[in-house]
Each structure stands twice: as C-alpha cells, then as structure tokens.
Amino acid sequence: MNQPQIGTYNVGTQLTVGLHQVEIIKYLTSGGFAQVYSALISPPDPHTNSNVACLKRVIVPDKTSLNTLRAEVDAMKLLRNNRYVVSYIDSHAAKATLHNGSYEVFVLMEYCERGGLIDFMNTRLQNRLHESEILQIMCQVTQGVAAMHALQPPLIHRDIKIENVLISAKNEYKLCDFGSVCGVIRPPRNPQELSYVEQDVLKNTTAQYRSPEMVDIFRGLPIDEKSDIWALGILLYKLCYYTTPFEKGGEPAILNGQFEFLLYPDYGEQLRNLICKLLAQNPSQRPNVFQLLKQITNMQNAPYPIRDIQTVQRPSNHLSLMELHQNSATQNIQSLNSRSIIKNSMPDPNFQFSMPANVRTAQSLPTREKSQAFIYAASGSLTRSPSVFETGVCNAPNNFNQPNSNSATKLKQAIDSEAHSFRLSDPINLSLPNIIPQDNDSSSSSDESYTGDVDELKKTRSLGSYSTHENAKRGESVKASLTSSSSPGSSSAPTPAIIKSKRQSLPETAFVSIIDGGKDSLPSDSKSNRPVKDGVSVSKQDLKNSIQQRMINLLNSSEESFNARKKSTAKATEDEGPDKPIASISRAPALKEKKAKPIPPPKPFHLKPKPPPKPSFLAGQRLSSEK
Numbered sequence: 001m002n003q004p005q006i007g008t009y010n011v012g013t014q015l016t017v018g019l020h021q022v023e024i025i026k027y028l029t030s031g032g033f034a035q036v037y038s039a040l041i042s043p044p045d046p047h048t049n050s051n052v053a054c055l056k057r058v059i060v061p062d063k064t065s066l067n068t069l070r071a072e073v074d075a076m077k078l079l080r081n082n083r084y085v086v087s088y089i090d091s092h093a094a095k096a097t098l099h100n101g102s103y104e105v106f107v108l109m110e111y112c113e114r115g116g117l118i119d120f121m122n123t124r125l126q127n128r129l130h131e132s133e134i135l136q137i138m139c140q141v142t143q144g145v146a147a148m149h150a151l152q153p154p155l156i157h158r159d160i161k162i163e164n165v166l167i168s169a170k171n172e173y174k175l176c177d178f179g180s181v182c183g184v185i186r187p188p189r190n191p192q193e194l195s196y197v198e199q200d201v202l203k204n205t206t207a208q209y210r211s212p213e214m215v216d217i218f219r220g221l222p223i224d225e226k227s228d229i230w231a232l233g234i235l236l237y238k239l240c241y242y243t244t245p246f247e248k249g250g251e252p253a254i255l256n257g258q259f260e261f262l263l264y265p266d267y268g269e270q271l272r273n274l275i276c277k278l279l280a281q282n283p284s285q286r287p288n289v290f291q292l293l294k295q296i297t298n299m300q301n302a303p304y305p306i307r308d309i310q311t312v313q314r315p316s317n318h319l320s321l322m323e324l325h326q327n328s329a330t331q332n333i334q335s336l337n338s339r340s341i342i343k344n345s346m347p348d349p350n351f352q353f354s355m356p357a358n359v360r361t362a363q364s365l366p367t368r369e370k371s372q373a374f375i376y377a378a379s380g381s382l383t384r385s386p387s388v389f390e391t392g393v394c395n396a397p398n399n400f401n402q403p404n405s406n407s408a409t410k411l412k413q414a415i416d417s418e419a420h421s422f423r424l425s426d427p428i429n430l431s432l433p434n435i436i437p438q439d440n441d442s443s444s445s446s447d448e449s450y451t452g453d454v455d456e457l458k459k460t461r462s463l464g465s466y467s468t469h470e471n472a473k474r475g476e477s478v479k480a481s482l483t484s485s486s487s488p489g490s491s492s493a494p495t496p497a498i499i500k501s502k503r504q505s506l507p508e509t510a511f512v513s514i515i516d517g518g519k520d521s522l523p524s525d526s527k528s529n530r531p532v533k534d535g536v537s538v539s540k541q542d543l544k545n546s547i548q549q550r551m552i553n554l555l556n557s558s559e560e561s562f563n564a565r566k567k568s569t570a571k572a573t574e575d576e577g578p579d580k581p582i583a584s585i586s587r588a589p590a591l592k593e594k595k596a597k598p599i600p601p602p603k604p605f606h607l608k609p610k611p612p613p614k615p616s617f618l619a620g621q622r623l624s625s626e627k
C-alpha cells in the first residue's frame with residue numbers, strides 16, 4: 001500500500017473522533033500502518049471508566065483499504081465489552097484533505113498502559129515466567145479468544161501471537177489486532193479457491209503460528225476455531241520457552257507435528273501435556289476454547305470463569321451440527337461478554353488431558369535428536385547444550401501425513417462431509433454508523449478471474465458490507481505470493497517435500513476427484529448439462545485439462561520460488577548467527593504490507609517518526625522483537 005505522507009500530531013492537538021473530543025497526550029509508536037497516541041477523551045469511556053484512551057490514526061490510500069479497516073473495527077465492536085479484549089471506544093473516517101482518494105481513519109480504544117506482552121517478557125529474560133504467571137496469561141487470553149469463538153457465526157482471529165497481547169493498567173492481558181479476523185473458511189473446492197485461500201492465509205497469518213491445515217491447504221480441512229487453538233498452543237510454548245516450537249523445523253516440522261520441549265525452564269508435565277493437546281495435528285483432537293479454559297483453570301485451582309454451553313449440551317443425533325453450533329454460541333456469548341461467573345459449569349467428560357503415548361522424553365532419544373534441542377540459557381543467549389538440558393519430543397497425533405494418505409481423497413471426503421459444509425460463513429450484519437463513507441461499491445466490484453465459489457469464500461472475511469475483494473483484486477499469482485513470503489527467518493517456504501506431496505496428490509485421478517468434489521459449485525449449462533467456466537460451456541475433459549494445466553503451473557512456480565527463497569533463507573541464517581533470544585516473527589512481508597517487519601521497506605517518514613527511547617533495561621538484551 002502506498003502510504004500518503006503525514007506528520008505526527010503535536011501534544012495538545014484537539015480532534016473529534018465520532019462522539020468524543022480528543023486531546024493528544026503523547027505519541028506512542030507506529031505500527032505497520034498506524035500512528036498510535038495516548039489521548040484524553042471526553043466523555044470518558046464507561047467501560048474502562050477512564051478519560052485516557054489510545055488513539056490509532058491510519059491513512060489509507062483507497063476505499064479497498066478502508067474496507068479492511070472497517071472489518072477490524074467491526075470485530076472490535078462485536079467484542080467491545082469483553083474484559084480480555086482491547087476495548088473499542090469510538091471511530092471515525094473521513095476523506096483526507098491533502099491526499100486525493102485517500103482516507104484518514106481514527107480509532108479510539110482502551111489504552112493499555114503497561115504495553116505489550118513481548119515487552120514484559122523481555123524484562124524477564126534472566127528470570128523466566130513462572131508456571132502460575134503463564135497460566136494467568138493463558139487464562140485471560142483464552143477468554144478473549146472464547147469471546148470470538150462464541151459469536152454466531154464464530155470469528156477466527158488468525159493472528160494470535162505474543163505481539164498481539166497488550167497489558168492494561170490493571171495488569172490484565174488483552175487480545176488486540178483484529179486486522180486478520182475472518183469467519184470459518186471452508187475447504188477450497190477448486191484450484192481458484194485453493195489459490196485464493198493460500199494467498200489469504202499467507203497474507204493474514206504469521207508463519208510460526210500457522211496450523212497444519214493452514215500450511216497444507218490440500219488437506220481439505222476448514223480453517224476454523226481449531227486453527228486459533230493451535231496458535232494458542234504456540235503462544236503457550238513461547239511463554240514457556242521464549243521461542244516457538246517450529247522455529248527451526250519450519251513447515252515440514254509443522255506438518256509432521258514434531259517438536260521438542262526444552263528442559264529450561266523446567267515446567268510441569270501437565271503444562272507440557274496441554275501444549276501437546278493444543279498442537280495436535282488433527283484439529284478435531286485439539287480441545288475447543290472452552291475445554292482449554294477448563295483445563296487451565298483446573299491447573300490454577302480456580303473457578304471456571306464462563307459458562308460452557310458446549311459441554312452442557314452434548315451432541316444429539318437429532319440436532320444438526322448447525323443447530324448445535326448456533327445454540328452453544330448464542331448462549332455462550334451472553335455469559336462471556338457480560339463477564340458473569342457461573343461456577344457449576346460441567347466439564348466435558350470425554351475430553352482428557354493426558355500425556356499422549358507418542359511423547360518421548362529425552363532419555364529415550366537418540367543423541368542426534370537430543371542435540372537438536374536449542375535452549376536459552378539464563379544469559380538469554382541461544383545455546384546448543386544437549387548435555388546439560390534434557391528435551392522431550394512430541395509427535396503430535398498425525399492422521400494426515402501417513403505415507404499412503406491421499407490429500408485429494410481427503411479433500412473430497414472433507415467437501416462431502418456435513419462437518420465441512422454446515423458453516424459456510426454468513427456475513428455478519430452490522431451497522432456502521434461511525435465509519436464513513438460506507439463503501440458498498442467495492443464489495444460489489446467484480447472480480448472476473450474468480451468463480452462464484454471464490455466470492456463465497458471471500459465472505460468469510462466479510463463483516464457487514466466488508467469483503468476481501470481486495471485480496472482477489474490484487475490478482476497476485478501464487479508464485480508471487482509464495483515468493484514474497486520468503487522473508488529472511490521466515491519458515492513459510494514450501495519445502496521440496498511439500499511440493500512433492502502436492503504433486504503426488506495431483507495425478508489424473510486426483511483431478512477427477514477434485515472436479516467431482518466441486519461439482520455442485522460449478523454452474524452448469526442447462527441445455528448441454530456441461531459445466532460452465534468463465535461463462536463458456538466446456539466439456540468435463542476440457543475443464544479437467546485446463547485445471548490440470550493451471551495446477552501444474554502453480555506447482556512449477558512454487559518450486560522456482562522455493563529455490564529462490566531457500567537461497568535467501570540460508571543467507572539470512574548465516575547473517576543472523578545463533579545468539580538470538582527472542583526470534584523475530586512476522587507475517588510474510590509483501591503479502592500483508594503492514595506486517596513487513598523483518599526487513600521493512602523504507603516507510604514514508606510520517607509513519608516512521610523516531611521511536612520513543614527504549615527503557616535502559618532492554619538495551620542490548622532484546623535482540624529482536626516480533627512487533
């Protein structure tokens with residue numbers, strides 16, 4: 001996005017944002033897009049009971065970008081009364097006076113005085129977090145996520161990570177950054193959808209936190225609440241060990257579900273079991289957010305803070321999945337957002353948190369595996385020290401990477417199953433009185449290169465009138481998107497093994513499966529009963545050939561870009577060296593420009609004012625920040 005250039009506000013600048021009078025107290029920082037300030041507001045916010053707020057000022061170059069921001073604001077509005085979500089106060093958008101076609105958007109939200117969780121962790125490099133602190137953070141963040149999953153239809157955050165947790169003045173941990181929020185994304189049914197979902201995932205998620213179903217879309221699994229649960233597993237691991245479990249192994253490790261526990265700091269078996277459960281390969285084996293919360297509060301010996309309808313209402317044969325989902329979510333949201341505490345909630349009797357059989361301890365490992373353990377010594381530097389620290393290895397349950405598993409068959413099965421079709425997400429109807437102008441044009445703007453099915457997928461990011469047409473309209477090829485994901489240090493590169501497995505899953509029979517599987521989704525020519533593609537009636541064979549050719553092109557381009565990326569990653573690894581306390585994690589640069597953190601492109605000067613001086617205790621310790 002080409003950002004128009006603007007300066008920062010001076011202290012004392014007065015503004016009107018929606019129904020609030022605002023006076024700038026202090027410039028705080030700049031995000032990828034935004035300038036962030038603390039400000040005095042009038043009237044005070046009744047939710048936080050404070051007259052100090054955080055003001056986010058964003059200049060967006062066009063209506064399409066404005067729509068993306070609207071989606072973020074809408075998600076915040078839906079969650080505004082939850083204690084563990086950064087609370088929305090007011091917002092306002094107007095045409096920027098100085099820059100033709102661009103908009104200036106102001107979002108007022110609760111001010112999190114104690115900054116980011118990542119900053120807090122960096123103050124504890126020497127004295128790592130205690131288990132009780134970790135559970136406290138997890139309990140609160142999980143409640144924020146529960147508020148999203150309990151909505152009907154549920155919202156998926158898609159970018160849960162340490163950097164997106166802020167700390168309030170009252171020391172509460174709050175989820176923030178709703179710029180990647182979407183509805184449940186059903187499995188793609190044809191190559192266009194596949195390409196669309198792939199690009200959307202690369203653009204809106206962070207490599208180290210991606211779940212297997214995000215990394216390998218060919219698995220034919222939906223991207224849903226369980227993908228957030230996986231991210232919570234990564235977050236929990238990072239709270240414990242200050243690194244992510246797949247930092248070194250990258251995508252192959254994510255897809256094989258193999259990671260290691262470090263033995264420093266030494267956490268209890270229950271906590272490690274919990275990580276294993278959250279990082280189960282098969283999403284259905286991961287707990288839902290309510291089960292997770294139950295487990296955390298059990299470990300804390302604390303009362304369960306919300307009502308868990310999903311475990312009270314057991315699935316019934318007479319209840320469709322859709323009905324069950326709606327019932328539980330509707331009832332849950334009331335208790336979540338009113339912060340009511342209902343003590344006699346029922347645990348799910350069938351869900352056990354026990355050590356999976358395939359978790360191994362270090363003693364049973366061959367030396368080579370032990371030596372793969374990277375740990376942070378008390379000095380905060382990354383050390384390879386197999387002789388001092390034991391490791392545990394977890395092969396998370398993996399139903400999808402068996403040698404003879406056939407991704408295309410899985411895809412077809414997934415498409416056919418009710419579980420994957422019941423939640424074709426509906427747009428959420430919201431009124432947006434405070435965001436102007438409404439841009440209905442862009443959501444209806446046509447994108448001729450995509451089928452109606454892709455439009456349907458796009459609705460998963462649609463909140464009210466919002467859509468992700470932006471993504472499709474950019475029309476990046478898969479090659480472009482994969483290439484641009486090759487940030488140094490990023491592990492999002494598809495490996496030859498992955499490319500190979502995708503190739504293997506695309507023999508002629510597989511194409512037949514995919515076409516058949518997506519039959520309902522193809523409009524057909526009523527006379528000839530032939531499928532219609534791009535408005536032209538084509539034979540099934542023609543269509544098959546066409547899709548086959550496109551898939552081969554995509555795969556070839558993926559392979560080329562992989563090789564290019566491999567070179568740059570190898571170089572980056574050389575440059576970085578091994579001594580790095582907290583690994584830098586960001587989304588793929590060119591895919592979501594505002595996340596281009598590892599090697600940021602030069603920012604317009606107005607968005608890159610001098611950062612406030614760092615506290616001295618951080619100097620020289622925090623070698624990298626993910627934010």
Ligand SMILES: Nc1ncnc2c1ncn2[C@@H]1O[C@H](COP(=O)(O)OP(=O)(O)OP(=O)(O)O)[C@@H](O)[C@H]1O
Pocket residue numbers: 028029030031032033034036054086109110111112113115116166176177179594595627
């Ligand atoms: N409510 C808040 N209270 C205090 N600080 C905040 C608040 N919101 C954001 N910040 C600070 O501003 C930084 C940037 O905010 P945010 O992540 O929302 O901007 P962004 O433009 O969306 O950035 P990006 O998407 O690249 O992370 C945060 O890392 C945090 O330090």
